[in-house]
Amino acid sequence: MAMQSQSGFDHPITLPHGAPASCRPLNAPAAFSLVVAGLLAVFVNASPELCAQEKNISESSRNATEPELKGILSPADRGKAIARWEKEIARLERLDRTHDDPENAVMLMGSSSIRLWEDAAEMLAPYPIIRRGYGGARYSDLVVFAKRLVSPHEYRALVVFVANDITGSNADRPVDAVRKMVLHVIAVSQEHQPDAPVLLVEVTPTPSRWGVWPQIRELNAMMREIALTHPGVSFVSTAQYYLDDQDVARPELFRQDQLHQNEPGYQIWADIIRRRLDEVLGGATPPATASAKSSSQQEVSGAAIEGK
Template structure:
């Protein structure tokens, strides 16, 4: 009887898992994840590297090795990653690597669409990602790069900004969590995102944008990474 109750209780826990409920929707990213796994097999990670994971802003960072030197980089971004699929694939993306620190940028859960997550839901998913990381990596610092303000998603900026604030406050409560603030550097004197930092879609960054990103992230690494 006790065994039956345990099995039933375990089944309930699994059905309520924040990762389990995202699995079906995340299946569309399986080919992209397999490409990253092939890359893991083909490439040898540099020593004391920084692992960068997340969405297309990570994937499209062509000059990441040069921009982030002298910190060696492992680049593992994919498509339009959301936390809802990153949580499903996090172990497959992260666990094959040894790294000095983890940098996370996932910016597609709040876009101004009908399926948006709330700021508190985004915070909850970040906490879940932290738990997944800590199962294997107990002490490596995790750096969360703030969602950058963009004109393509300007109508959702109040909610995006709230998510940033919630994650920043949470990071302050943990020893090895760091929040990388970017808002001030990406907004011009008119209070709007600076055009020259973004390509025509007003979402993805130009090299000038990546130069700013790199300087902000590197400064944070210099200040906090021992």
């Protein structure tokens, strides 16, 4: 049986005698719809496998997996951290690909006080610096991204400053919960570079968060205890230098937001951290050659400031 031209086919098509209607050619719109439906069916059937592969890549080789964070961070909170910070972590990874690290570097990792420290390389000289900070970081998201942040780098020491786990908000976590997260970050670094000491920098007293300073002191005491009981970990005590004679935070050491340090504040930080590095490393090695510029000098501005 020859099909008529309205079938939408360029050439007549002959069907066997008695062929059911479902076998008969469709008109052009119907044929197109059928093709599209078929392609969608193939995609839908394949997409779970493709999504599983993508999920496996992102969770096993880039971010800490749910099993790795069992007892430390819930799957729901892990997902929230990835959703909120993925773009910022990816930005730092692009920096890893486009800039060479200096030799014998000290890596600075943490929240926006690290990210905003644009003069870190100069202030901490002669220690070459790798700077990887993102504004608003908490240990509850750093545990997810720690491996991504440290594994591309070789460093003599890792300096960590994270100041947003206790801010007076509903998102604050108990000190015992943060302790597990701090230990996880330390373990990630020590697995990557067993001989590189980890320096935990004390959370600074600030005028904007003075109302929760007692709770922050408990957090600092916890980190000090970790340093005293875990080999390869040191505590960098800084708070006393940011308090006046009345044991109140010194506003002149902070920017207008009374949260982030200004240049005089950073200079105090640099002097303390450098001295601690001298103690744990036995002194600085000669700076890297001029051709290997510090990533701290090269880092571009990140996302808007969120937290300390």
